[in-house]
Amino acid sequence: MEGWHGWDEYAAYYDWENAQTVGRRDIAFWKHMASTVRGPVLELGCGTGRVALPVARNGTTVVGIDRSQPMLDRARKRVRRARLQSQVQLVRGDIRFLPFPDKSFPLVMAPYGILQSLLVERDLTKTLAAVSRGLTRKGTFGLELVADLPAWDEYSKRISMRGKRGPNGKPITLVESVVQDRAKQITRFEQEFVEGRGKNAVRQKFGLAFRTLTVPQMVRRLEKAGLEVSALLGDYRGGPWDLRSEVWIILARRG
Numbered sequence: 001m002e003g004w005h006g007w008d009e010y011a012a013y014y015d016w017e018n019a020q021t022v023g024r025r026d027i028a029f030w031k032h033m034a035s036t037v038r039g040p041v042l043e044l045g046c047g048t049g050r051v052a053l054p055v056a057r058n059g060t061t062v063v064g065i066d067r068s069q070p071m072l073d074r075a076r077k078r079v080r081r082a083r084l085q086s087q088v089q090l091v092r093g094d095i096r097f098l099p100f101p102d103k104s105f106p107l108v109m110a111p112y113g114i115l116q117s118l119l120v121e122r123d124l125t126k127t128l129a130a131v132s133r134g135l136t137r138k139g140t141f142g143l144e145l146v147a148d149l150p151a152w153d154e155y156s157k158r159i160s161m162r163g164k165r166g167p168n169g170k171p172i173t174l175v176e177s178v179v180q181d182r183a184k185q186i187t188r189f190e191q192e193f194v195e196g197r198g199k200n201a202v203r204q205k206f207g208l209a210f211r212t213l214t215v216p217q218m219v220r221r222l223e224k225a226g227l228e229v230s231a232l233l234g235d236y237r238g239g240p241w242d243l244r245s246e247v248w249i250i251l252a253r254r255g
């Protein structure tokens with residue numbers, strides 16, 4: 001399994017589920033980061049535009065790259081509805097092979113654990129090298145790792161979410177299993193969304209996998225890619241990171 005697998009099938013449920021989990025808690029942070037630079041910012045794994053749209057609405061030009069067409073289709077619809085076509089450019093592509101000229105972006109954002117979708121070292125190395133090349137001189141790379149992934153308990157077929165109205169207006173249930181491969185630092189989810197009831201229920205099953213490095217491990221990778229870590233943040237207001245922090249944000253600069 002690769003880290004980009006599963007997102008096409010997840011797309012129809014992503015916004016519904018995230019409205020109840022991550023919501024908008026990181027949005028003000030990314031808006032602020034983007035407001036400190038001049039020029040377009042790049043968002044790695046922009047998905048349905050959860051971050052890209054508010055950042056663009058705040059006056060920044062955003063280029064979002066994502067490998068999943070169904071996720072991008074949703075982002076595109078939102079961009080059109082918000083009339084932000086001149087502010088948001090959506091590109092279908094893989095973050096390991098960024099298709100942009102060197103030194104294009106004063107800020108590259110990697111919100112909500114996108115780098116954790118890179119399941120093997122080689123892919124992380126490739127991506128960090130591509131990001132480093134894409135940054136302007138003194139440009140900033142901001143990334144968030146979802147801190148609690150390695151701490152998830154293993155369980156099998158648990159009903160982890162229920163709603164009276166899912167994305168298609170029907171009752172919805174999420175049945176989820178979690179397996180941890182501690183040696184490889186990988187958390188695997190098997191998810192099944194069930195919409196409607198009884199015989200007419202519609203089921204969508206898919207797997208997602210994430211690899212979580214610790215903050216010091218990620219810092220070493222960034223430095224190896226020629227980036228200089230400028231801040232470790234432990235909350236979205238800019239407070240410092242420590243081992244107990246629930247938020248893991250790293251800012252690194254191209255020297």
Ligand SMILES: C[S@@+](CC[C@H](N)C(=O)[O-])C[C@H]1O[C@@H](n2cnc3c(N)ncnc32)[C@H](O)[C@@H]1O
Nearest residue numbers: 004007045046047050066067068094095112117
């Ligand atoms: C957790 S979502 C984040 C979406 C958005 N940034 C947000 O915060 O809501 C991860 C996204 O990364 C994309 N993705 C995963 N691996 C990728 C890869 N190798 N290249 C490009 N996109 C990838 C998925 O398709 C998915 O849309």
